[in-house]
Amino acid sequence: MSEKPVELDGTPDKGPQRLRLVQSLETSGARAVEAFVQAGTQFLAIAQFARDVPGRSAQMNGGDSDVDALVYRWQDGQFVEHQRLSVPGGEDVEFFRISDRAFLATASLRTGADPYDLNTHSTLFEFVNGRFIAFQSFPTFAAKQWKHFKIGDRHFLALAQGVVIDGVSPVHPPQSCLFEWDGTRFAPFQNVPSAWGYNWEFFEAGSQLFLGYADHIEPSRLLRWNGSMFENFQYLDGRSGRALCFFATEDDSWLAFARLHEESLLYRWTGNRFARERAMSGPGGREFEWFENAGARYLVQVNFLHGSREAPQTALQSIVYEYVNRTFAIVDRFSTFGGTDATAFKVDNQQYLAVSNSLTADVRFRVDSNIYRVSAPMSEQSPE
Numbered sequence: 001m002s003e004k005p006v007e008l009d010g011t012p013d014k015g016p017q018r019l020r021l022v023q024s025l026e027t028s029g030a031r032a033v034e035a036f037v038q039a040g041t042q043f044l045a046i047a048q049f050a051r052d053v054p055g056r057s058a059q060m061n062g063g064d065s066d067v068d069a070l071v072y073r074w075q076d077g078q079f080v081e082h083q084r085l086s087v088p089g090g091e092d093v094e095f096f097r098i099s100d101r102a103f104l105a106t107a108s109l110r111t112g113a114d115p116y117d118l119n120t121h122s123t124l125f126e127f128v129n130g131r132f133i134a135f136q137s138f139p140t141f142a143a144k145q146w147k148h149f150k151i152g153d154r155h156f157l158a159l160a161q162g163v164v165i166d167g168v169s170p171v172h173p174p175q176s177c178l179f180e181w182d183g184t185r186f187a188p189f190q191n192v193p194s195a196w197g198y199n200w201e202f203f204e205a206g207s208q209l210f211l212g213y214a215d216h217i218e219p220s221r222l223l224r225w226n227g228s229m230f231e232n233f234q235y236l237d238g239r240s241g242r243a244l245c246f247f248a249t250e251d252d253s254w255l256a257f258a259r260l261h262e263e264s265l266l267y268r269w270t271g272n273r274f275a276r277e278r279a280m281s282g283p284g285g286r287e288f289e290w291f292e293n294a295g296a297r298y299l300v301q302v303n304f305l306h307g308s309r310e311a312p313q314t315a316l317q318s319i320v321y322e323y324v325n326r327t328f329a330i331v332d333r334f335s336t337f338g339g340t341d342a343t344a345f346k347v348d349n350q351q352y353l354a355v356s357n358s359l360t361a362d363v364r365f366r367v368d369s370n371i372y373r374v375s376a377p378m379s380e381q382s383p384e
Contacts, residue, residue, distance in 0.1 A: 008328045018320050018332040019372040023078050029365035030356035035345035036095035038102055042074035042347050047090030050365050058363040060312055064113035065089035096148035098155050102127040107143035118142040119171040136185050139172035147200035155181035160197035190229050203246035205253045205269045214241035238262045245288035251326055258285030291344035293351040294376035297323040302339040314338040315361040337367050
């Protein structure tokens with residue numbers, strides 16, 4: 001393993017921007033975006049948290065949470081609406097397959113329009129005859145994210161959930177947890193110590209299987225598969241964990257850790273643990289997306305907000321890093337408004353990036369989510 005230290009170049013290059021806006025989607029409080037292909041068609045699903053209530057003051061945890069998730073399909077070079085799904089207080093959409101069956105797991109944080117109920121149900125949909133239909137309902141408490149993964153032939157769903165707020169008490173099971181497919185449905189498998197869960201990441205490093213877990217209050221951690229269950233392996237630094245992103249290069253294996261109220265961090269696998277390399281940027285980190293395009297490798301950091309829930313600053317710059325010679329160089333920045341998620345996908349050999357936005361600069365929910373075309377690096381572009 002190379003011992004050359006990783007560097008982050010904080011100055012964007014002077015070349016053309018990597019992202020070009022090609023479509024805006026009318027979303028409201030968008031919290032997650034998921035691209036997937038089904039029956040040869042490109043789809044995009046977006047979870048929406050809330051819509052604005054006329055006459056009410058702006059508040060990032062206000063609004064009417066009885067909204068739908070949006071499902072789009074690619075048609076004639078753009079996305080068109082395909083279906084709406086009842087996903088109140090939507091926080092996540094996760095597409096996966098079991099054999100020839102296709103599913104979309106959705107997470108609902110709450111229902112209502114003040115008062116709100118964080119004890120709700122999150123729905124797993126199945127794609128049948130060109131449409132998603134409800135398949136299984138889970139009692140959840142402030143659900144944030146699902147993550148599907150496989151170990152051998154076994155299918156798992158990990159649920160990040162929970163919140164700690166005065167006056168709010170769980171009725172449904174509040175701990176983040178794992179479910180396993182039993183052949184007909186997902187059944188409870190394992191609970192994870194948690195308080196205010198946000199995110200999961202499943203990956204392999206050093207011939208070992210890991211499940212990363214991000215929590216706002218509890219220490220974010222890595223769990224290791226011991227052959228029958230996941231056990232604690234390593235705690236990550238700080239609090240306000242939001243997301244983890246694992247990726248491997250020819251040199252090393254990396255783990256990016258987004259933290260909302262502290263700097264986001266970069267870790268490197270040393271052979272027996274993940275060692276902290278350095279801060280990437282922050283505060284404000286919400287999500288990462290790693291992808292390759294025309295021989296170049298990119299890490300996108302989506303930033304959510306600065307400040308507090310009572311006085312948030314949501315108009316931020318999110319970042320595109322390019323990985324070259326063990327250096328993460330900033331090659332582009334793009335505006336996000338309460339940015340929450342990003343997903344990369346290809347159509348007709350063209351790379352795109354979808355980004356969800358959740359809050360305007362004046363803390364209103366009705367803000368577009370965007371589709372960007374990703375330009376190839378200059379060395380790969382064809383002459384005019």
